[in-house]
Amino acid sequence: MNLDSIGDWVRTHYSSQVSPDLDGKEVTLFGWVQEVRDLGGLRFLILQDREGTVQITIPKKRVAPEVLAKSGVLQKRFSFGVKGIVKKTNMTTRGVEVVPNGIKVFSTATEQLPIDITGKTPANIEVRLDARPLDLTLESSLATFKIQHVALEAIRSFLFEKGFMEAHSPRIIASATEGGAELFTIDYFGQKAYLAQSPQLYKEELTLSFEKVFEVGPFFRAEESHTRRHLSEFTSVDIELAFANADDVMALLEQVIHHTFSVVKEKCQAELTVLGHNLEVPALPFKRLTYTQVLDDLKAQGVEVPWGEDISTDAFRVLGKIYPYFYFVTDWPTHAKAFYIKPRDDNPQVSEGFDLMFGYIELTSGGTRICDKNQLIERLKEKGLNPDSFKMHLQAFDYGMPPHAGWAIGLERLTMILTGIKNIREVTLYPRDRVRLTP
RNA sequence: GCCCAGGUAGUAUAGUUCGGUCCAGUAUAUGCGGCUGUCGCCCGCAGGACCCGGGUCCGAAUCCCGGCCUGGGCGCCA
Known part of the structure; x- marks a missing residue:
C-alpha cells in the first residue's frame, strides 16, 4: 500500500472543534479510524483524535475517484488525514459531518486488534494492560488521564498560589528513608543503593531553605501487595511546610482537595460523562475523627480494636460504611506512626499524625514532624532504627530545623476517587506491580 | 509472605454441578459478498478456541495430580 506524507497539510481543527x-x-x-460503516453507496468513517470523534461521510457517487479509493483502504486504527467541507446536518448525533475532498493515509494497523476500541466488548484488565498503547486510545482511557492531568494542574497551581516551591529530590538513595525493609535495592557502581520510597527526609530538610516545598514524582515500594489500590511504583504529591503543625496542613489539604474537585468538575464534564461518574465536590471542613473516636464507632458496629493497635482494612471497610466520603483520622498512637511524626506535648502516647481517608481508602497521610534532634534520635531508637544510619539527615537538625508539618497524597488513589475507577492499575499509564514489569 | 478464585477463538462469555447430547454454543471482532443516511447499522457466507504435562476411564473442556499463568483478598501502605 502506498502511504502518504503530511506534505503541506496542517491541522486546522480537532474533531471536537468541528461544529455546525x-x-x-x-x-x-x-x-485515526475508529470505525467504518459501509452502507453500499455511502460510507461513514469515524475519525478519532485525542479530543473526540467526528464523522466523515463519503457519498460514493459524488466524491472524486481518488478520495473514494483512499477511503476504501482505511481500516480501524489507520492513521489518516482528511481535508473536507463541514456540513451541518441533523443526521448525526454531533450535528455535523465532513465530506472529504482529499484523504491521506499515513499508516496502517493490524487487521485484528487485541482489544475492541469501540468499547462494545470490554476486555479484562490484564489484556488491556498488555495492549496498553492501544488501550490508551479508548475514549474512557483518554478521559481518565485527562482528569488526572487536570487534577494535577489544579494542585500545582493551587500550591504555587500559596507560595510553595516545587522540588526534585533524589530517587537513588544510600539508606532506608523510613527504616522499612520494603525498598528495592540497586547496584550503584558497585555500592548498594535503594530506590526512594518517599521524599520525606529531603522535603523536611528543604523546610530549612525553601520553607514551603512540594514534590510530585514516582516512588517505589517493594511490598508484595496484591490489591486494587497498591502499586510498586506510584506517584506521590508531597508537601512540607515550615512553621506549621498538623492542623495547618490539614486545612491546606482539604482546600487542595476541594479546589481540585471543583476544577475537575468544571473542566472535565465531558470526561466524567464518558466514565459515567457523577463527581460531587466535597463540603468543607472534612470530618475530623480521633483514633479513639474511630475505635468507639467500630465498637458500636461490633468491631473490637484494642487501643494502640493498627486499624485493619476490614475495620476500615466497616468505618467507610459509616463515613463514605472524606474524613480525617487524627491522634494516632505514637508507636503506630513513623519515627518522624511528632508525639503530642500533652500526651506523648498520642501523635500529631493524621490520615485522610476516603471510605476505606487511605488517600493521604501526614502530620506534624519532630524538629528536636534529641527527640528524633529517641524515636529512631524506639523504632529499632540506628541513628548512625541517619547521620546525614540528622545534620539538618543542627542548623535550626523549624517546626514543620506536611503530607503526601497518592496521585493514583486520588485519580481513582475522581474517576470512580476501582482498580489503581487502570489509572496508571504503565503500572508496575508484583507481577507486572511490562509494557 | 499468607489465603481464595480462575484459565474455552482477537475480545467477552456459555458449557464444568452429576464425564457421553460438544470433532464445543453465543456475541463481538476479522475476511469475502450485498446494501445511499449509518451512528452497538443491517443481511448472507467463511475461518478462528478447551493453558501445559501426566493420570483415571470404553469415553475428559468437564474428574485427579503436577506445573505455568492470571485475577482478587489480607498484611503493608499512598
Whole structure:
C-alpha cells in the first residue's frame, strides 16, 4: 500500500472543534479510524483524535475517484488525514459531518486488534494492560488521564498560589528513608543503593531553605501487595511546610482537595460523562475523627480494636460504611506512626499524625514532624532504627530545623476517587506491580 | 509472605454441578459478498478456541495430580 506524507497539510481543527457553525468551511483533520460503516453507496468513517470523534461521510457517487479509493483502504486504527467541507446536518448525533475532498493515509494497523476500541466488548484488565498503547486510545482511557492531568494542574497551581516551591529530590538513595525493609535495592557502581520510597527526609530538610516545598514524582515500594489500590511504583504529591503543625496542613489539604474537585468538575464534564461518574465536590471542613473516636464507632458496629493497635482494612471497610466520603483520622498512637511524626506535648502516647481517608481508602497521610534532634534520635531508637544510619539527615537538625508539618497524597488513589475507577492499575499509564514489569 | 478464585477463538462469555447430547454454543471482532443516511447499522457466507504435562476411564473442556499463568483478598501502605 502506498502511504502518504503530511506534505503541506496542517491541522486546522480537532474533531471536537468541528461544529455546525463551520458549515460550508474547509477543515483539515488528522487522527485515526475508529470505525467504518459501509452502507453500499455511502460510507461513514469515524475519525478519532485525542479530543473526540467526528464523522466523515463519503457519498460514493459524488466524491472524486481518488478520495473514494483512499477511503476504501482505511481500516480501524489507520492513521489518516482528511481535508473536507463541514456540513451541518441533523443526521448525526454531533450535528455535523465532513465530506472529504482529499484523504491521506499515513499508516496502517493490524487487521485484528487485541482489544475492541469501540468499547462494545470490554476486555479484562490484564489484556488491556498488555495492549496498553492501544488501550490508551479508548475514549474512557483518554478521559481518565485527562482528569488526572487536570487534577494535577489544579494542585500545582493551587500550591504555587500559596507560595510553595516545587522540588526534585533524589530517587537513588544510600539508606532506608523510613527504616522499612520494603525498598528495592540497586547496584550503584558497585555500592548498594535503594530506590526512594518517599521524599520525606529531603522535603523536611528543604523546610530549612525553601520553607514551603512540594514534590510530585514516582516512588517505589517493594511490598508484595496484591490489591486494587497498591502499586510498586506510584506517584506521590508531597508537601512540607515550615512553621506549621498538623492542623495547618490539614486545612491546606482539604482546600487542595476541594479546589481540585471543583476544577475537575468544571473542566472535565465531558470526561466524567464518558466514565459515567457523577463527581460531587466535597463540603468543607472534612470530618475530623480521633483514633479513639474511630475505635468507639467500630465498637458500636461490633468491631473490637484494642487501643494502640493498627486499624485493619476490614475495620476500615466497616468505618467507610459509616463515613463514605472524606474524613480525617487524627491522634494516632505514637508507636503506630513513623519515627518522624511528632508525639503530642500533652500526651506523648498520642501523635500529631493524621490520615485522610476516603471510605476505606487511605488517600493521604501526614502530620506534624519532630524538629528536636534529641527527640528524633529517641524515636529512631524506639523504632529499632540506628541513628548512625541517619547521620546525614540528622545534620539538618543542627542548623535550626523549624517546626514543620506536611503530607503526601497518592496521585493514583486520588485519580481513582475522581474517576470512580476501582482498580489503581487502570489509572496508571504503565503500572508496575508484583507481577507486572511490562509494557 | 499468607489465603481464595480462575484459565474455552482477537475480545467477552456459555458449557464444568452429576464425564457421553460438544470433532464445543453465543456475541463481538476479522475476511469475502450485498446494501445511499449509518451512528452497538443491517443481511448472507467463511475461518478462528478447551493453558501445559501426566493420570483415571470404553469415553475428559468437564474428574485427579503436577506445573505455568492470571485475577482478587489480607498484611503493608499512598
